Amino acid sequence: MSDPVLRTENLRKSFGGLTATDDVTMEVERGTITGMIGPNGAGKSTFFNLVSGFYQPDGGSVVVNETETTGMEPHEVTEHGLVRTFQTPRKLEGMTVREAMLVGPQNQLGESFLPVFTQPGTVAEEERRNLERAEELLERFEIDHLAGQPATDISGGQLKLVELARAMLAEPDLLLLDEPVAGVNPTLANKLADIIEELHDDGITFLIIEHDMGFIMDLADPIVVLNQGAVLMEGSAEQVRSDDRVVEAYLGGGSDV
């Protein structure tokens, strides 16, 4: 563990009397696909929200790419190379898939008001480049036939692919996926796994929350197990599978008193 892209130390968050995340200290090593599992209520989603800036921690720190991002707004965290997706895919009303893709690229000149008038040529050039990259990715994910469809009209599984493709346009160092195959049919889940492997080979680091054990065990190494807001253990799929405490956490249900 020498070059972490994400590091948290003693990260803590409670809502009223409920401690959702309690002293989570972990690292995501650059170049890995790190899995995160744990029973319902273990604090996985809270952890995602904390590191991506959607929640402010009560204590502890988050470091992304060697920069402390604790307390930053979500868009600032994104600027430091961490991009996340959401558990329920978000739909962009009134946009086509192509338009929705174009929200992905970071630091677009045309997103500033004045250059739209003072440098229209540069804005057009940039937009053309982004459009090309968007269409390449849609092709690579085999959903280019959807480009002209309203973004609200495509299926849940297709939306997951669009989200992943759009996140790639943001050129992240670390991509946080929140249950990428929840509600997705097995064929599409296999396709997603292939795509994630491929992007991983291109140099993207992943941190993935997933309840589908088959999917995450095949894909991720290492796997972090959360239980009752804290890290229970971390290890390879094999180690996780054979650890009694993990079985205990899932079956014993110590948290749902």
Place this chain on the structure above:
Amino acid sequence: MADETRSAFEESEDTRQAQIERATNAVLVAAALALVGGTLVGLVSPSYLVFLVSLAAMYGLLSLGLNVQWGYAGLINFSVAAFFGLGAYVPVLLSASGSPITDAVPPIVGLFAAVVVTVLLALAIGIPTLSLREDYLAIASLGLAEVVRLVFRNQENWTGGTSGVGGIPLFFEGVPVLGTLPRDIGTVDLGIYTLGFQFWNGLLNALIVGSFVLVSYLVLRRVHRSPWGRVLRTIRSDEDLAEALGKNAYAFRMQAFVLGSVVTMLAGVYYAYSNYFLTPGIFDPIYTFYAWIAVILGGSGSNRGALFGGVVIVAIIEGTRAFGLSASWRLFAVGLLIILVMRFRPQGVLPPRDELIWPGARGGGTDE
């Protein structure tokens, strides 16, 4: 199979949209012909015709401004009237002979002063409210607009209070040629009408408000199709998603709020210089609601829809007046219209045509 049914459905939706657009155009052309015809046979005076067109442009500015805020960025802004009033009061308080402050500033310079004051007020209202959830923004902006109204009503030593401000000069007062043009042309006798100072001045005011609309429309059309506009639409649809993709939602909302407020303010400038006399009635919330009706009717997010909505508002206001109906009938008509639109065409009469991508980036490109 599912794909086929969907595209077939969309096709019928498209034809329906095309039908509605044709019908809308037909109604607009018919109304224009009727008015011009009425003028030719002596039923509608040319001054009134020019006034109607100017009024439509004025309401068009109110709705164009609100459309940036609500249609692009999803801000429920109920402070339209505050900026409308500000656009009228700021230049007037600097240029009118009845102003308690000064009459030394030329109205054109006053216009730029109004831009500065508008930006400052928009920031003052925006900073505390734009981080609120949308329903809170609605109530907070309404409250702040009322505060502005009450200040202008009661702060007599600055604003003249409820008795208003008189002695408003012409907009081009002091400008060579344009300043004296309405007087210099003199009277032209057309038989049924005599076109005098009032007509020429009205025509000049129509050109002023017309150019405000033209410039605003061109600016807004361009930003709507830009990546900037796309970020606003993303925020409107899902703020968390915009943030997760690295967009500073608060900053973008602020830009939309300020831009929309400046466009709204321009309507007030026209109002002041076409009326000779200004009272705090311009801050009444009814103007806010007229703007909302125009935007919803035209289609949220659509610039041409906003302009169309402005025309309909004028048709209702002046139409009820022409038939001798009271103000309560006017409000009734407006309410009924909103219910009908919401029931039968929630997306508005002229919703934005779908894909908005910077026109230079691909072959062709759509118009709106």
